[in-house]
Structure formats: structure tokens, C-alpha cells
Amino acid sequence: MKLFLASGNAHKVRELREIAAAENAALAAQSQLGGQPACPLAFTIESAAVLGGMPPVVEDTGSFLGNARKKARALVPLLPPDGWALADDSGLCVDALEGGPGVESAYFAGPQADSAANLQKLVEVMRGIPAERRGAHYVCVLVLLGAGGREYSVRGECHGRLALEPVGQGGFGYDPLFVPRGFEHTFGELPEAVKRARSHRSAAWRALIEQLAQ
Template identity: 40%
Template sequence: MKVVLATHNPHKVAEFQQIVAQARPDLEIVGYDGPEPVEDGVTFAENALIKARAAAAHTGLAALADDSGICVDVLGGSPGVFSAYWAGQKKDAAANLELLLDQLRDVADPHRTAHFTSTIALVTPEGREEVVEGLWPGRLAHAASGGGGFGYDPIFIPDGQPEGEERTVGDFTAEEKQAQSHRARAFAELVPLLAQL
């Protein structure tokens, strides 16, 4: 069974397919080739629903859409829904990361707490709508580390690592990230809903 993922980001399509394969090997996640809707929501849930509705309407398939970002406590939860555009409208991941590091340059470790949020919307062509959320708590490093992941992964140090380890998600293997990530946590909430498709 095909389910469209409302993104033009091949990283997200591959990541979702790997997560989905563990729980529902019969589901095939396909990328979205339609027009990008205007994401003018002010919450992750609003933006995820906007994207899922557009993909379901365009393809006639059940659609998933993820809206995710990093929320930094000392910045009042920012970048939040603006994570992809933090350094401007170009969606420049490297510039976004550098700007965030620069903004936190003088912030001490105890105040560098943050979490990744993933909100996933499921919309069917019949009009059913569901929203789930996953949070991945941690803190931000002072410099990027590792060559894995994408976006803010190289500066995010997740909670719950063995004592003495302070690896960023950029240092994680793909398997480690998929087992723990905000998307994996949101998807765990989504599995029972997908079972009903």
C-alpha cells in the first residue's frame, strides 16, 4: 500500500521509509511531486495538516506530513516552526546552524537545553485527520560534530546517553537516530492509526 509523504526532501522520505519498514513493511512511502502549499500555520500541527491535506488532495492517496524543528529553551522555544528558515527564506541548513550557534555563543551549558519536535499529520482522501507528536530532549553543543544526519543534528546532544558520552546526532549512526529520534517517537504514536488504513 502506498502512502505519500508530503515533502520534497529526499532525506525525510528515506528516513520515514526506514522507520515505517520496521512497523509496517507492507507500506511504501512515496515522495510528493505536487505543488508546495504555503505553510502559514503558527504551530507544527497546523503546518503538518496544511501539507498533508494538499498531498492527499493532489495524489488521492493517504498522506503523511511531518512538521518538525528544534526548540531552544533560552530562546523561548525558537527557532520552532521557523527552524528551516532561521537564517532566511533560502532554507540554508548550514546558515541556520551557524546562526543558532552564534546566538548561543555566550550561553553556558546548563542553559543550552533544547528539544526536537516532530508533529506528524495523517490525512486520508476521505477526510480523516489525525495528528501525533514526538519530542526528543537534549541540549546544544558549542560546535558541530559528526558527518551524519542533517539540519541541526550536528549540534544536538540527546539526553539519555551512557555516562561520559556526549555525542551529537551528527555522530550517531542512521540506525541509532531512527531508534531514538523525535520522528521515531511520533511515528510510534502513529502506528496504531496506520494499522486502521
């Protein structure tokens, strides 16, 4: 199954490839332990760049699902006959900000802002907010759309809290500020394998695989 990621973000392509490989390895191990033949799922994840680039999309629907669906639909006309468009829309929802920045996470500091500016703005906005009000969760919605119009959509979440200051160089976006539940270190500090297993994107991918298996 050929999946083309409706994004110009090379990091997302790499992360989804790693997540898919890890989940396939886990599935194969579980099958062997259960006495059944290993049956990893055959996915190829490619960047929209191999189709000529991701068409411009205005993410103005106001929801993760709406934005992901809009991106997937924009890529469908470029798909090969056996291809599927996989779109991701994700963001960080902060309790003290009534769920913000949410769908505006990529533009929190302005339409031209980069991830460093977005992170710094969140640090400043949250300055002085006590620990008990620093709850937050990441959201990822995946939409898988085929050229024939068949659609799958799933949602994954990762809950935790915000540190007082960014710590660590790993991950990207708000990761140096986000401490996942059950840990004392940020995603910026934790090993990639830990983040891969606990992230909102991993949760969404697992949910997608479950839907496809049915």
C-alpha cells in the first residue's frame, strides 16, 4: 500500500516511517509469540515531493479533522492509481489556554513564525502559571484518502504537562516544553524510541492500522 504524506515537512515523513517500522516489528513479534506467522503490514510512505510537491492548502477549517481532510483532498489529484493520500494535522492543546494553541499551533506566534518563535511565545504566555494549571495534551488526526474517495480518519492523543522552561534538543516544535504523563523529562530530553512509542502520532497510527485491519 503506497501512502503519500500530504505535507512538505520532511521530519513528519521520517517520523511516520519510523513509527510504521516499529509497529510492524511489534506486530511480527506478537504474532511469533502467539504461534502465528509474522504478518507485518506492507506500507510504503513517501513524501508529497515525489509527486511534484504538496499543493498549497489554507488550513482554515477550525478543526484538526477538517484541516487533515482538506490536505488529503488537495493531494489526491496527484496520486498514482495505486496510491493513497495520508494527511496529518496536529497540535498542542493547553488547559490554561482553553485548548489553545490547538489547530493554530504551527502559527501561534504569527503566520510567518517558525517553531522556535512559537515555542518562545508559549513559554512567555505560560509564565507564572502554577504547576496545577499546566496540563496539556498533543493531538494528531490522520486522514487516509484513496483516489476512489474511500476515507479513513483517526485521532491520537498524548497527555502530560508543560515544564517551566524548554529543556532538551530532541524532537521538534513544542517538544522541549512538553512532559508526557508518567515521566519527569520533556520530549526534548527523552530518547526518540520513547517518544515514538508514546506520541500522539504513534497513537493515531495504531488506530489507523486497527481500522485498516477490520
